[in-house]
Amino acid sequence: MPDMPDSHDSAVRRAQDLLFFAYRDFTNAADVLLEELGLGRAHHRALHFIGRRPGMTVTELLGILRITKQSLARVLGDLVTLGHVAQTPGGADRRQRLLRLTPQGAELEQRLFDRQKARLAPAFAQAGPDAFAGFEATMRAIMDPATRDMLDATPETGDRHVG
Amino acid sequence: MPDMPDSHDSAVRRAQDLLFFAYRDFTNAADVLLEELGLGRAHHRALHFIGRRPGMTVTELLGILRITKQSLARVLGDLVTLGHVAQTPGGADRRQRLLRLTPQGAELEQRLFDRQKARLAPAFAQAGPDAFAGFEATMRAIMDPATRDMLDATPETGDRHVG
DNA sequence: GATAATAGGTCAGTATTATTGACTCATCGG
């Protein structure tokens, strides 16, 4: 009886609300700073993932953001023009343009990160480590298996790209 | 030393990833159906919250979605024209247009809900009840306090708006 | 009862983020 509400429906509906509001308020945390700089959330997402996986290719970034080449072109062009992102030819495959943050881009990303950290860190401290573990397990279970695999295959260098 | 990376930074960065990917794949679940119907995610969000809080006012919906009147006008106009949403004058305040789903709108919302349920319910079952509790506690802690209060003040009638 | 404030709607113009489709160029791999 797939169309009949069962005892799990209310948990799923509650989760829909949680996902919407937490994501809304989370993304909002960096908006003020972005607006001051004349950048949008798309720029922030690109900065975040390039900082998280320095040396990634354009194709990888397209796959993460799930947008088209044309959409990324504008955002990436802005960031390169502003001196936040540098592109270097790939060593093994010289067609590739490996993406990384410039020192200036890393500093900007850090400032944006601090805004979201100011929201997330107290939340995790308040909820406690067990809650965070449950949060992580649940969020991972929500993802596509392919997304999960990609995350697991990613080395965690993002918190050291400044040094 | 607010600009110095500490031991919590990696957890915050991991959480940024979790929020982005889980939200991306979660919202994606309903996209195929929405495209068939010629509707967008904005329409889905409106349907969801109207179904969740039948009788809500336009101002309340604007506050939840955090968009402007003009942005909502298009979406709400579409839904009313298509017969998915009905507006009735408020009893106490006749300036208000109380929003509710028509039977047809409830049926559409249910179909969209089923897509997301197909993704969320197995995820919660796999993660387990303790993980879900941690997920809920953490997501609530991420929100603005005002958002949390609003959620707590909302009667949970959304899973019964069909009957 | 006049008046201010609110709920909602609407018009005109613009910005951001995204799309599709076609095309070029350089490079890689068999």
Added chain:
DNA sequence: CCGATGAGTCAATAATACTGACCTATTATC
């Protein structure tokens, strides 16, 4: 050599959002 891939680009369009101004109906206040 030649097909496939990585990346960039041009042109046109769509979805979602914005600002600012203005209007009506109704409620609340002085």
